[in-house]
Amino acid sequence: MTTNTSENPHPTTALIVIDMEQGFLDPSWGVPLDLEGCRTNVAALIADFTAQGLPIVLVRHDSTHPHSPLRVGQSGNDFFPEIAAAVPDLLVTKTVNSSFLGTPDLAEWLRERGIDAIVLAGIQTNMCVETTARMGGNLGFTVTVALDATTTFPLSATGTTPNSPSLSAEQLIEATAVNLSGGGFAEVTTTESLLSRQPRSA
16 A cells, blocks of 8 residues: 555544443433444545554443443443444454553554554544543544444542432543643544545555
8 A cells, every 4th residue: 555645634533432332322421422324424434444454443341230221241232233244454452441551452452553553433532532632642643533423421520429420421521622632632523524525645
C-alpha cells in the first residue's frame, strides 16, 4: 500500500471500536442517548475503514462483576450483530476502562505496525471511550473521537452527601467533548466529517 503523506499527515490510522456489546441493552444502565444513531455511525465507520483497507480493532469489555450483563458467557458479552459482522485486525479484551490496559497490548500492536493515529467510537462516551482517548493522547497517539458514534447513560454521583449531582447522557457527552478537546487529548468530530475527509490511504 502506498500513501501520499503530503496530503495525509497520518497515513496509517486505525479505527478502535469500544465495547459495542448487547449487554448495554439491559435496562439497569438507564436510557442511552440515541443508541441506534451510535450503532449506525459505528457501522458506517467500519465500512469506510474496511473499504480503505485500514486496520480495525474491536474492544470487548469482559466484566468480572458477577451480576454484570457484560460478563463472559452471557449473551450481553456479545457484540451487536452489525459489529460482530466486522472482520477486525485485532480483538482486545479488557476488564477496566482503558482499551490500552487490555489483552493483547494495544499500544504495542499499534506501534509495531507504524500506526500513530486512532479514531475512537463506541460505548460509553464518558467512561471507556474517554479513558481510552486520554490514555492514547498521553501515549503519544493522535486521537480523534467520532462523538456521534458514541453513546452513554445518565449518571449520578454516589456518596452520603444530600442532593448528589446527576447528569443526563447528553450532558455527559458534552462534558467528554470539552474534556478531550479543551484538554488537548483528542480531536472531537462527527462521523460525517470523518467520512467526508480525504482518503487516508491510496
